[in-house]
Amino acid sequence: MCELLGLSANIPADIRFSFAGLRQRGGNTGIHKDGWGISLYEGRGIRSFHDPNPSYSSEVAHFFHTSAIKSKMIISHIRQANRGRVCLENTHPFSRELWGCDWVFAHNGQLKHIKKKNLKFYTPRGTTDSEYAFCYMMDKIRKHFPNRPDKKKKLWSLIQSLANEINQYGVFNFLLSDSKYMYAYCSNRMCWVTRQYPFGKARLIDTGDVIDFSNHLSKNDVMTLIASHALTEDEKWYCMKKGEFKIFKNGKHQQLAA
Amino acid sequence: MCELLGLSANIPADIRFSFAGLRQRGGNTGIHKDGWGISLYEGRGIRSFHDPNPSYSSEVAHFFHTSAIKSKMIISHIRQANRGRVCLENTHPFSRELWGCDWVFAHNGQLKHIKKKNLKFYTPRGTTDSEYAFCYMMDKIRKHFPNRPDKKKKLWSLIQSLANEINQYGVFNFLLSDSKYMYAYCSNRMCWVTRQYPFGKARLIDTGDVIDFSNHLSKNDVMTLIASHALTEDEKWYCMKKGEFKIFKNGKHQQLAA
Numbered sequence: 001m002c003e004l005l006g007l008s009a010n011i012p013a014d015i016r017f018s019f020a021g022l023r024q025r026g027g028n029t030g031i032h033k034d035g036w037g038i039s040l041y042e043g044r045g046i047r048s049f050h051d052p053n054p055s056y057s058s059e060v061a062h063f064f065h066t067s068a069i070k071s072k073m074i075i076s077h078i079r080q081a082n083r084g085r086v087c088l089e090n091t092h093p094f095s096r097e098l099w100g101c102d103w104v105f106a107h108n109g110q111l112k113h114i115k116k117k118n119l120k121f122y123t124p125r126g127t128t129d130s131e132y133a134f135c136y137m138m139d140k141i142r143k144h145f146p147n148r149p150d151k152k153k154k155l156w157s158l159i160q161s162l163a164n165e166i167n168q169y170g171v172f173n174f175l176l177s178d179s180k181y182m183y184a185y186c187s188n189r190m191c192w193v194t195r196q197y198p199f200g201k202a203r204l205i206d207t208g209d210v211i212d213f214s215n216h217l218s219k220n221d222v223m224t225l226i227a228s229h230a231l232t233e234d235e236k237w238y239c240m241k242k243g244e245f246k247i248f249k250n251g252k253h254q255q256l257a258a
Numbered sequence: 259m260c261e262l263l264g265l266s267a268n269i270p271a272d273i274r275f276s277f278a279g280l281r282q283r284g285g286n287t288g289i290h291k292d293g294w295g296i297s298l299y300e301g302r303g304i305r306s307f308h309d310p311n312p313s314y315s316s317e318v319a320h321f322f323h324t325s326a327i328k329s330k331m332i333i334s335h336i337r338q339a340n341r342g343r344v345c346l347e348n349t350h351p352f353s354r355e356l357w358g359c360d361w362v363f364a365h366n367g368q369l370k371h372i373k374k375k376n377l378k379f380y381t382p383r384g385t386t387d388s389e390y391a392f393c394y395m396m397d398k399i400r401k402h403f404p405n406r407p408d409k410k411k412k413l414w415s416l417i418q419s420l421a422n423e424i425n426q427y428g429v430f431n432f433l434l435s436d437s438k439y440m441y442a443y444c445s446n447r448m449c450w451v452t453r454q455y456p457f458g459k460a461r462l463i464d465t466g467d468v469i470d471f472s473n474h475l476s477k478n479d480v481m482t483l484i485a486s487h488a489l490t491e492d493e494k495w496y497c498m499k500k501g502e503f504k505i506f507k508n509g510k511h512q513q514l515a516a
Contacts, residue, residue, distance in 0.1 A: 044383045045347035047308060063321040089303035097354060100381035121379070123358035125302045 002092070002108040003032055004190070005076040005231070006175040008182045009223035010250035012070035015040075017204070017211050020065065021231040024206035025078055026055030032078040035091040036061060039104045040071035044179045046102045047071075050091045072250070073182055075175045077106035089126030093175075094134050096122055098141065099148045101179035105134040108228055109171025109187055133172070137162045152181075156256055159183055160245045167243070175226060182248040184226045186240035192226040193237045194251065202232040222251035260350070260366045261290055262448070263334040263489070264433040266440045267481035268508035270328035273298075275462070275469050278323065279489040282464035283336055284313030290336040293349040294319060297362045298329035302437045304360045305329075308349045330508070331440055333433045335364035347384030351433075352392050354380055356399065357406045359437040363392040366486055367429025367445055391430070395420045410439075414514055417441055418503045425501070433484060440506040442484045444498035450484040451495045452509060460490040480509035 005022045007015050019038070027033035036055035039048040047069060051060040055078050077092035084090040092106040107130035114129050114136070121142055122135035140162055141155070149155050159176070163185040166172050173190050176183040184190060197220070199213035217223075226248070230237040240246065247254040263280045265273050277296070285291035294313035297306040305327060309318040313336050335350035342348040350364040365388035372387050372394070379400055380393035398420055399413070407413050417434070421443040424430050431448050434441040442448055455478070457471035475481075484506070488495040498504065505512040 042346040045308075045345075047346065048306065050303075050305060059325055063325070067317055067321070087303075088300040088305065097381065097383065100383050102383065123355065125355065125358050125360065 001032070001082070002077055002079045003030065003228040004106050004108050004173065004175050004226070006182055006184065006226040007071070007074040007223060008248035008251050009072050009221070011221050012072055013223050014068070014070050014216070015074050015076075016065055017209070018225055018231050019076060020209065021204040021206040022076060022078060022227070023055040023061055023065070028056040029206045030078070032080040034079040034081040034086045036076070036078045037091050037093050037106075038064065038074065038076040039093045039095060040069055041073040041102070041177065041179055042071060044101045046095060046104060048093070048095065050088060052086050052088050052091050073177055075104050075106050075177060082110055084126055084128035087126070090128045090131070092130060094131045096134070096138050098138060098178075103138060103176070103178050105174060105176045107133065108173040108189070111166065111169040111172060114166065114169045133166050136166070137176075153256070156247055160256070163245055164243065173228065180249065181254065182226070184240070184246045184248070186242060186244045188242055189228055190226060190240040191230055191237045192224055192240065192246070193230070193232070193235050194222065194224045195235070196222045196251070200234065202235045204232055205230065224248050224251045259290070259340070260335055260337045261288070261486040262364055262366050262431065262433050262484070264440055264442065264484040265329070265332040265481060266506035266509050267330050267479070268510075269479050270330055271481050272326070272328050272474070273332050273334075274323055275467070276483055276489050277334060278467065279462040279464040280334060280336060280485070281313040281319055281323070286314040287464045288336070290338040292337040292339040292344045294334070294336040295349050295351050295364075296322065296332065296334040297351045297353060298327055299331040299360070299435065299437055300329060302359045304353060304362060306351070306353065308346060310344050310346050310349050331435055333362050333364050333435060340368055342384055342386035345384070348386045348389070350388060352389045354392070354396050356396060361396060361434065361436050363432060363434045365391065366431040366447070369424065369427040369430060372424065372427045391424050394424070395434075411514070414505055418514070421503055422501065431486065438507065439512065440484070442498070442504045442506070444500060444502045446500055447486055448484060448498040449488055449495040450482055450498065450504070451488070451490070451493050452480065452482045453493070454480045454509070458492065460493045462490055463488065482506050482509045
């Protein structure tokens, strides 16, 4: 299996404290040693770092940890390979362009027989069930909406129905972004925490490091982290329900119902 | 204007010696300080590093220079902005997926009125004439060849005719790769050098650093560098002619004519 980490914030945020915890699970405190990746939005484009090496010892992860790259929307993934060999092409997050925007996707779970579905426009580079499912979703979204729809909730409904459809093939926990919104779907395991004023302290489960967010964040800052498993103690992580679909922007939940 | 650097080799090659020269031209020995990028193939996928900061002082460039990432096919670019503001989306190389392969493109020159051409499948993320031209080429290639053609020379001819067509709009020096081949087009400025046995020494024009390739390369290693301007002394760089189109694989020229 794999682990996911996403961030949605109303200011360009530094994810390194939380990423430091996730990173340990890629070969040290966890078994997800078959590569890792992170995509950070900057406008409609992304910076991405991928490495088929374990995040715990990856030199690219080490560089990322020493850099000061911030973003309002981030998706990261550490991999334990099930389907598809360990190589760069099979390393999440995957990305594709639609409407002149980068779409980014990372998945935890397995999808049996998903490759029986036909693809039209988007073709996987690698051999994972995950990238195949992503290409299928992108195909359907492009077909329904050749241009970004004026009514965003129509898009949200389509993504949710695609998530429910693909979830029938197995386990489909995912994070997805279209450069404006972060979409999170819980097949069987996903949780989230929102950090906002008044800020407190948190302790990373995997390293024991403690941070006092009041030293790093301002009164109006809001950020939400979404992860496969809680990364910190001393914070309230909320579990998503099976089949639950959530949308975030600027760190805040968006109301799905019309 | 901008500067380009490409590499085609028959072994995963270390481009850092040559890149160290190019990097200087992004804010130190040259004026191309409006961002830089590099894409390195690994299979059908790429690793990419982009930064809208000057390559000379970019921390991402510094990391790349200290890493040991090798590749048989590499495209790099340093930018002096003409069209499109300085931001991540406008930073070359650009990439898109076709046939499950990453295509990578970087451009030197300006293309007036190129945006009057219609686009269908691919949409630019940013606002450069360069990315627009790339999307136009990709549209045409996809339309002609929904799948990779069995006869590669049909594809090569199409790319050449697209290059000639777009070249009418201004200056169109470019490097392009489809993950198998490197395509180089000279509108008015492009040169190349092949390093093969017996290996000699070379001195970087921009730093004065000297390398003895015989200490780094083996008898069967072949690599070709393609660049806007020569990066080294003590090596024979060949100038491409105006309108010339070249194809490389494993460091060697491919015969274009059928």
